[in-house]
Amino acid sequence: MPSCLTRHGERLWLAVSVVPNAKRTGADALHDGALRVRLAAPPVDGKANDVLVHWVADELDLPRRAVTLVRGQTARRKWLEIDGAQEEVMRAWLERLLSPTSRP
Numbered sequence: 001m002p003s004c005l006t007r008h009g010e011r012l013w014l015a016v017s018v019v020p021n022a023k024r025t026g027a028d029a030l031h032d033g034a035l036r037v038r039l040a041a042p043p044v045d046g047k048a049n050d051v052l053v054h055w056v057a058d059e060l061d062l063p064r065r066a067v068t069l070v071r072g073q074t075a076r077r078k079w080l081e082i083d084g085a086q087e088e089v090m091r092a093w094l095e096r097l098l099s100p101t102s103r104p
Contacts, residue, residue, distance in 0.1 A: 002094050003033045005087075012090055013070070014056070014080045020048040025055050027097045034077060035094065049073060053080070060085050060093060 004015040015034035022038030029036045041051040049069055057067045062084055072078035082090070 002030070002091065004030060004035045005090055005094065007087070008081070010083075012082045012085060012087060014082055014090075016052065016072075016078045016080060018043075018048060018052060018076050018078060025051055030098065035097070046073070049078075052078070056080060056082070059097075060089070 006013045006015075017031045017034040017036045019036065019038045020041060020043040022040050025038065025040045027035050027037045037052060037055070039048045039051050039055075041048045053067045053069055054064060056062075057064045060067075060082070062082070066083045066085070068081045068083070070079050070081045
């Protein structure tokens with residue numbers, strides 16, 4: 001299992017390190033045991049958190065309610081709880097995101 005992904009009971013938790021105010025939203029690397037995600041939103045009034053949750057849900061083809069921000073509401077390091085995603089699917093998604101061919 002990638003270092004940014006851990007199991008908590010029946011759910012998976014994803015460690016994320018966010019970079020707000022980016023030109024576009026997307027992941028580009030692992031950073032200190034977390035998936036680094038650049039967000040095209042400012043860190044104001046929870047906007048960056050909303051973009052992060054929606055982006056992860058869309059990427060995994062899950063309903064928005066399946067992705068919950070459980071830690072780090074005001075920090076760059078965040079933990080997302082992902083309900084309904086299989087570990088194999090998460091691993092494949094992370095491999096695809098971090099593949100050198102998937103980056104511009």
